[in-house]
Amino acid sequence: MxxxxxxxxxxxxxxxxxxxxxxxxxxxxxxxxxxxxxxxxxxxxxxxxxxxxxxxxxxxxxxxxxxxxxxxxxxxxxxxxxxxxxxxxxxLPRRTALVRAGAHDEATPQVLAADVDLVGVCVPLSSPPRAGRIQRYVTLGWASGATPLLVLTKADGALGPQAASEVAAMAPGVEVVVVSARDGRGIDDLRARLRGGRTMVLVGPSGVGKSTLVNALVGRDAMATGAVRESDAKGRHTTSTRELVLVPGGGVLLDTPGLRALVPWDDGDGLARAFPDIAPLLGTCRFSDCQHRGQPGCALEAAVAAGQLASGRLEGWQRLHDDLSRIEAETETRLRTSRSRPGRSGRSGRGGRR
Ligand SMILES: Nc1nc2c(ncn2[C@@H]2O[C@H](COP(=O)(O)OP(=O)(O)OP(=O)(O)O)[C@@H](O)[C@H]2O)c(=O)[nH]1
Ligand SMILES: [Mg+2]
Ligand SMILES: [Zn+2]
The missing domain is CATH 2.40.50.140 (Nucleic acid-binding proteins)
Structure with missing residues (x-):
């Protein structure tokens, strides 16, 4: 060995x-x-x-x-x-853990990375941003116990840095760094955030520039990178394993393969923290079992009607909330089934968080 x-x-x-x-x-x-x-x-x-x-x-x-x-x-x-x-x-006990619902079996959590301080949610400024996707990654970030950071990559790309505020509005309360591996902007800022041995995991779909950013930050070709497809700008899933890279001068980067679909595993306050505009309204609807879909006296829909909440925000929250509720129900069923079978112990913890 x-x-x-x-x-x-x-x-x-x-x-x-x-x-x-x-x-x-x-x-x-x-x-x-x-x-x-x-x-x-x-x-x-x-x-x-x-x-x-x-x-x-x-x-x-x-x-x-x-x-x-x-x-x-x-x-x-x-x-x-x-x-x-x-x-x-x-x-050693994990202080934070990035956990998704299993790609093939949603009730089985998959730990993507452990003990990170920052979750760099990579969004390229080369194609129109997708709010739903950003919300999913930000929820994953908060649910990990670490702090999400919006990393707007390819600032030299078609949308340009002026699109940064539009993307930032899709993740209220999350800090934003605008970077380009091509012209070097934002790289020093990002590197400074890792000083003192801090760890950042880079997440996002294939082709957004995660591995290229790792290479720019460490100053060498530590990771292989691959061009996106010309027809639709989709990545080719170049990175296939999760890998830790030490940054010269201190700090750690974790590169991950681009995820095809993401359902975050959230048994804490990930969703609430990703939606600070919606969380305070929950529990204020007329009916405690309000589904926020046309029920009378719904505070969320009232906020949308009054122009205080964008309808897209409510829809994004609904979709994630539906996903998380479905997984919770499935997990409960599993737990009950395994408990009722003699000689089998129940599931142990949800992904070993914190
Ligand atoms: N213009 C421009 N292109 C970039 C930048 N960063 C990365 N790219 C290009 O984007 C493509 C994808 O980069 P990768 O770093 O392989 O993307 P990835 O997110 O690691 O993708 P997977 O490993 O497949 O998940 C490559 O062709 C890079 O050259 C940038 O700052 N500006
Ligand atoms: Mg990669
Ligand atoms: Zn409601």
């Missing part, structure tokens, strides 16, 4: 020149580290093996996918291993 079984520094406390600090290691993680184990951060995870960055560089560690080591280590996770052993002995 390359790098496996290297010696472990006896003291685990971080010093200013500790290479782990650039990766986001800090006192709270240190406090959670089991005695005698060495920490490393997962770069990628693949069928029973992780590649991780530790104090002495890259290591390969194995984990048993069938072992009740829960959850399965994923990109961004901090794992710990015993000196001389190439087995993942522990996964």
């Amino acid at each position: 390359p790098g496996a079984g290297r010696s472990v520094a006896s003291a685990t406390t971080t010093t200013p020149d500790d290479p782990l600090a650039d990766l986001g290691w800090g006192p709270d993680l240190d406090a959670a580290l089991p005695i005698g184990l060495a920490p490393a951060r997962v770069v990628r995870s693949d069928r029973g093996w992780v590649t991780a960055l530790g104090r002495f560089g890259e290591v390969r560690l194995r984990f048993d996918p069938l072992h009740p080591l829960s959850p399965t280590p994923t990109t961004g996770d901090w794992v710990a291993s015993a000196p001389g052993d190439d087995l993942v002995a522990a996964i």
